[in-house]
């Protein structure tokens with residue numbers, strides 16, 4: 001019942017785009033696929049869709065090889081958007097659904113429903129090239145799901161959307177997942193992943209770095225982060241003098257501190273109170289995905305020994 005990606009490798013000449021990447025996505029799951037630019041996300045998605053052939057490895061969905069599944073099993077929101085510039089919005093939605101065998105009248109009804117829902121019903125008869133970028137993207141999303149695929153792969157679906165549209169798309173994600181559809185999306189927006197994805201994979205230079213249920217990945221990362229705010233003291237300069245504590249993201253507002261293993265996070269609170277500070281926020285949390293990502297991906301290549309703080313975090317401190 002699961003989407004199983006197993007040992008995928010792909011080279012483009014000398015470039016190793018994927019190196020034995022494997023992970024699983026459960027049905028009805030919203031899955032975040034993360035990695036730096038050039039990590040291999042688009043390549044992996046195109047292999048799942050059978051647009052591209054892997055050098056080795058397999059993709060199976062419900063126990064069947066993806067290469068043997070009907071096309072309509074999958075929906076795809078490609079990285080380079082592919083609407084026909086001169087075709088009218090509704091016409092092209094009906095056209096795309098038709099490619100997957102959806103009868104015209106049915107496709108039209110479904111398309112109008114989605115256009116309404118995405119607040120672009122007034123654009124139904126406009127040419128795609130007359131639409132703004134964000135609106136084109138919404139149309140492209142509708143095109144990806146109109147045939148009601150079991151698995152939807154979306155390459156950076158949130159990029160360039162305003163907050164209202166982000167929220168419309170988010171609720172569409174949640175509804176599709178609640179109906180048992182499986183959603184895989186790539187993004188560089190970590191807060192989107194934290195808000196939406198029940199499970200993730202992070203790849204870098206074609207290799208899987210970590211993956212699994214989002215909460216587990218965060219817990220596994222170990223070192224807790226303390227979020228602290230003190231009234232009238234946005235700098236929290238005194239924190240740096242505490243043993244095993246480092247200010248990784250200074251305020252204003254809430255600052256974030258990393259805590260070395262063996263140091264009790266509560267000691268920070270005790271130190272603050274001992275100074276007579278008015279603590280307005282104190283929270284012990286697992287590291288955010290952004291921190292985990294920077295820690296894993298931001299490390300210089302071939303740096304097997306010094307697992308020091310990543311450069312980006314250092315310079316911010």
Ligand SMILES: Nc1ncnc2c1ncn2[C@@H]1O[C@H](COP(=O)(O)OP(=O)(O)OP(=O)(O)O)[C@@H](O)[C@H]1O
Pocket residue numbers: 012015016017035036037038039040041042043044079
């Ligand atoms: N058609 C191609 N020919 C040669 N090299 C390619 C081709 N497509 C991708 N690559 C290389 O394969 C690697 C993985 O690229 P891919 O597009 O899968 O990365 P990505 O994770 O999607 O990156 P981004 O976040 O920038 O979209 C990169 O080094 C890229 O340069």
Ligand SMILES: [Mg+2]
Pocket residue numbers: 041042043079155
């Ligand atoms: Mg890509």
